[in-house]
Amino acid sequence: MSGAVLPAGRGARLLRNWTFVVGVGIVGFAAIVAILAPWIVPYDPFAIDLDRRLVPPSFMEGGDPRNFLGTDQLGRDYFSRLIYGTRISMVIGVLTVITSGIIGTTLGVLGGFYGGKVDDAVVFAITTRLSIPAVLVALAVAALRGSSFLLVVLVLGFLLWDRFAVVARSTTMQIRNLDYVSAAWCAGASRTWVLTREVLPNIATHLAVVATLEMALAILLEAALSFLGLGVPPPLPSWGLMISEAKEYMFFSPWVIVIPGAALFVLVLGVNLLGDALRDMMGTDLSR
């Protein structure tokens, strides 16, 4: 667990680690697609063409070369919507991780650093959070406040901080008593200095691993919420929403749910592979 020190020559080791290569490849590709979305879509993803509904992908029977992945139930180009969906998943994943990371890390570091009553309160908060059924609460809040892009980020951010807190707390506890922290104290460093310059940088690698796991979870939960109609509102092409809108037609043309679902699966797998590779390198133990 004290493996915060990175092994030498890790660049070379990284490239020999296939999980890292595949993970970075998938996530990097998704990030590029998300950023460049407006410039690479073949069609306007919101443009409805009721004369050309549910056209199969071009490589399937009855497909049209104009629409690589076919069209949806409103005649919108599926490929263009899929590309914009990448943007939604990535942005929600990143923003949620930032929100939950700030909450969880603050709580965890405070608990681990101060110990005693502060720590008791933090552990209590984590226990309480874990006992709350996240999906259900997210759905209820979305229904009460009316769902929007920002609300999804906030709700997920406020629900997914537990693992950040657990890992930040346990790693801070280990670091608190190490020599270099004692040295900083002796050198007359302030509490803020020790927390921000000694503790935080040294637990950052562990938090990076948590961040990937939480990002994967946030992407999955956003899709699930949108699938249930209480996530990202239409006509935004969230992958979960695409599956939800297409499910009426899935028995006749299964590709309508296979395409967005496969994209979701691959992206989440990529984020998880990246996290797994990071964990192997850092030796982070997330079993607790």
Next chain:
Amino acid sequence: MLRFFLRRFAVAVLVALTVLTLAFMLTRLSGDLAVSIAGPNATAEDVETVRRVYGLDRPLTTQYFDWLGNALRGDFGESYFFRDRVSNLIASRMPVTVTLGLVGLVLALVVSLPLGILAAVREGSWVDRLVGLFAMIGQAMPSFWLGLMLMVVFGLQLAWLPISGADTWEGFVLPGVVLAFSAIPSLTRLTRSGMIEALASDYIRTARAKGLTRLSILVKHGFRNAAIPVVAIAAVQLGFMLGGSVVIETVFALHGVGYLAWESISKNDFPVVQAVVLVLALIYIGLTLLADLFNAVLDPRLRSA
């Protein structure tokens, strides 16, 4: 032992009370509950009537303590939509959710225990890596999508199983598989790491030195020790699975507690939503408490915690 039990129990009660308060606050998030209940077509008069009838015109603290007192006695009020006691509604839907949860858990254990043991015994080999990859795939699988895909393949194309509903036991197979998938990755990893730790310990070396057979070492000495955390996590997983049942029950139209919550959310039936959140949280708290006590009974080292 008694001190540990009492301390752990007190924390569970405190967490439960906090969740009770949070559940109350949750429904007040909307700003004005009366407006939400009355619906979009209500006049100002209707809203006032609703406010009076449901007691929403009283001070918030009165409402809170009233609700808290009733909830502690198992009375969650009346559903606006179903015109029935919320406790009756939940009681009538619970069997479906619990059955689904148990089917999912048993399936998950049947898959993850052998896989985890296999991966531990062959640690570092291609078998281990394959099991790891399988866990990774399970973790990345969107459960609602897996559910729909299984419906298309096994319900429609092969026509082996019903597409939705829980009229027969067969209706639980597909949702059970989907639910199991959500628990398999963590259970497999935990079995594997527990087994690796157990196999590296001194008592295994002693058992080997005594000349016991491989199988006897593996089962009697290895697995029995690795099983302790797995059983505990399995209980916690069951709590998580019940909490996550809303998505799967909605996909498969299984009329359990999750589906009830989903219906109530879309109909602004907040007493039900509140109660389901609470009941699922209480089940989770109870299961983790049981798991902790079970662990403490089996492993005295944990009692000081």
